[in-house]
Amino acid sequence: MGNDNSPAPPTDAELRERLTPLQYQVTREKGTERAFTGAYAHHKEAGVYRCVCCGADLFSSTTKYDSGSGWPSFWLPLAGENVRTHVDRSHGMVRTEVNCARCDAHLGHVFDDGPRPSGQRYCINSASLAFEPDHAHGEPGIEQDRRA
Numbered sequence: 001m002g003n004d005n006s007p008a009p010p011t012d013a014e015l016r017e018r019l020t021p022l023q024y025q026v027t028r029e030k031g032t033e034r035a036f037t038g039a040y041a042h043h044k045e046a047g048v049y050r051c052v053c054c055g056a057d058l059f060s061s062t063t064k065y066d067s068g069s070g071w072p073s074f075w076l077p078l079a080g081e082n083v084r085t086h087v088d089r090s091h092g093m094v095r096t097e098v099n100c101a102r103c104d105a106h107l108g109h110v111f112d113d114g115p116r117p118s119g120q121r122y123c124i125n126s127a128s129l130a131f132e133p134d135h136a137h138g139e140p141g142i143e144q145d146r147r148a
């Protein structure tokens with residue numbers, strides 16, 4: 001493909017070393033974390049969710065919503081070109097798999113029962129994501145009232 005500008009995606013050996021077993025299983029072996037167990041299922045801070053493997057910006061807190069599914073849910077990716085989707089016929093179902101466009105990490109699936117305006121529900125594993133809070137980029141004075 002010859003895209004010289006983007007950094008090379010991490011190698012498999014590097015990811016085995018760096019990721020937790022669950023993160024590796026989800027992103028590289030198309031696993032699924034158990035519902036309601038992921039770190040970001042009910043996470044409400046403002047910021048960006050990056051690919052845990054390669055750091056690509058994938059989702060924003062501004063399009064995250066509570067779908068009740070037990071997995072982080074978004075009605076839109078942060079940038080359409082940063083995720084790739086394709087039909088997944090595994091497990092006797094026809095679903096649309098969502099992958100990181102840069103490193104091909106498995107992220108989750110997208111369904112067409114999401115809220116307006118997109119009508120889409122990106123159902124994503126917390127284990128595929130690394131959250132970066134907004135205040136890392138400024139606005140240090142704002143303290144959010146957070147539940148423990």
Ligand SMILES: [Zn+2]
Pocket residue numbers: 051052053054055056100101102103104105
């Ligand atoms: Zn990635």
